[in-house]
Ligand SMILES: Nc1ncnc2c1ncn2[C@@H]1O[C@H](COP(=O)(O)OP(=O)(O)OP(=O)(O)O)[C@@H](O)[C@H]1O
Ligand SMILES: Nc1ncnc2c1ncn2[C@@H]1O[C@H](COP(=O)(O)OP(=O)(O)OP(=O)(O)O)[C@@H](O)[C@H]1O
Ligand code: SF4
């Protein structure tokens with residue numbers, strides 16, 4: 099079966115002064131099935147938003163393919179491109195920056211309906227406001243009259259206007275307080291169940307990602323370093339970077355997570371600068387499990403030890419090894 | 430250090446903030462949490478005299494900073510307080526970064542103004558601050574413009590700007606929403622260090638209860654323009670009194686089985702202007718008593734940990 103979306107060896111460079119380049123995406127490949135939710139997590143600046151924007155074709159990929167139902171989006175023009183565009187929508191990271199301050203909420207939410215010539219705009223806008231939990235009186239107001247979380251819901255309503263097949267949600271719930279967050283997460287779950295909506299769910303918040311995703315991709319330095327079914331990843335993270343991320347999740351007093359006594363792994367060294375690429379494993383300058391081989395030889399995103407299919411992939415020479423004797427508990 | 434007394438804020442649509450009392454002392458960290466739209470940001474903005482003038486007015490109350498009422502200062506006086514004494518990290522970085530200035534110029538501006546640093550000393554302080562927020566490689570980093578940064582990088586530049594002034598009080602509005610856990614931990618450690626080093630006080634506005642649990646001394650829970658519960662963090666999390674706090678703690682993804690529907694609080698916050706005279710949560714509360722919506726709930730609990738609830742959870 100053709101996957102709904104297929105990303106093949108996607109590369110995106112930004113100029114970084116002189117001859118240097120920021121390698122925001124460095125050969126990303128994955129498939130997204132109908133109704134599937136892929137969570138993408140990773141450090142600030144590792145390329146998550148760039149991935150979303152490139153899939154939306156808001157940024158031109160340097161190389162690689164993005165196929166929707168088997169057709170490369172780069173080859174589409176005119177009507178077919180417009181139709182394909184309606185199928186993939188995005189909720190942007192900065193809710194305020196993406197809303198026109200001079201337009202009313204009704205205009206903003208209804209805009210995609212106008213662009214794509216859909217009928218019954220007013221009724222659909224009312225429906226969308228209900229869906230995201232905004233009062234009908236919001237329709238006539240301007241974005242600046244709303245709080246941060248309310249603006250995020252306006253952005254979500256707009257992204258859902260055309261009933262897309264795929265929603266790219268870039269930090270869509272990060273700015274929301276937990277009770278609204280849970281409403282929106284439940285809303286996504288419902289849309290998925292009822293409409294078979296697929297999602298690429300970008301977030302730095304691991305507990306939210308775990309909650310909504312079927313599969314999770316951990317991103318580091320423009321690459322996926324580990325992909326796995328959500329539960330497997332949390333039960334047994336394999337990549338040293340994934341392990342460090344997990345150990346840094348803030349714990350709630352009294353919650354199940356707090357009773358597990360895993361120690362926080364503090365990563366040494368600086369957050370990477372995407373214009374300077376280390377040799378060997380991209381993670382080796384900060385890796386607490388690094389050995390000599392890691393300095394020179396770059397690990398591939400391969401099936402994890404003991405796995406045959408591509409359900410669990412990990413890019414580490416020592417994937418999943420017990421690291422307790424290498425000072426893995428951190429500094 | 431900062432004491433807000435009976436603050437009321439009003440807009441055309443109605444009363445936004447209704448009689449808030451808050452206090453923070455030197456070195457203390459207060460968490461301010463609450464449902465989206467409950468008034469956290471405008472409360473923070475009022476402390477800095479940054480309310481949108483035409484739209485939102487202070488109708489009542491005082492804001493005392495080291496004993497001085499800063500609500501009545503004029504623009505010039507307020508400008509000195511801002512930055513020198515009180516800094517703010519804003520919720521939406523792009524709205525407070527200047528798109529046509531390099532990072533060096535934006536951060537340097539504050540250093541020149543508030544710490545009299547210029548030239549090479551300014552440049553090396555800019556580098557140091559950028560490295561502290563996880564943006565190393567000074568010379569190259571300094572020349573970048575906001576649009577060349579990722580969302581979280583912008584947020585960190587703003588944090589560097591706010592910390593550059595070494596303020597006595599830092600108001601941080603959702604400072605780490607766009608940041609992953611590792612860098613979030615680094616930023617929170619940095620704030621903690623500044624508290625320890627020169628007694629910086631901090632008001633942390635956030636929806637992340639995990640962050641509050643790990644970093645704050647006290648927490649104030651806001652709902653529909655009022656503070657409904659306040660107390661030491663450990664007490665409030667272990668034994669919430671207000672039914673809203675109780676419900677809030679149950680909605681956290683980490684407190685629930687993965688994939689399960691989250692126990693969302695059904696309904697929405699009443700809009701400003703449509704709030705009942707009593708407890709604004711009554712409509713959505715499973716434990717509401719007949720008098721809840723009609724009469725303002727009494728203050729229940731101790732001086733340290735109290736809630737405004739007719740039927741407290743503990
Ligand atoms: N300029 C304005 N004019 C009119 N009403 C406003 C204005 N700014 C904010 N409000 C209203 O004031 C209320 C409180 O807003 P505020 O931004 O303080 O919320 P918040 O608690 O910070 O929420 P969030 O967590 O979503 O950021 C909201 O109902 C909002 O609609
Ligand atoms: N227009 C641009 N020019 C140059 N570099 C850029 C540009 N846009 C982004 N970058 C860089 O590309 C990298 C990836 O950015 P991206 O926005 O994809 O990160 P992200 O993973 O979404 O981070 P965050 O979690 O902070 O939002 C960052 O290091 C950023 O500095
Ligand atoms: S390959 Fe080596 S450096 Fe890279 S993550 Fe694995 S152990 Fe660490």
Ligand SMILES: [Mg+2]
Pocket residue numbers: 146147148191268579580581
């Ligand atoms: Mg981003």
Ligand SMILES: [Mg+2]
Pocket residue numbers: 245246247469470471520602
């Ligand atoms: Mg706010």
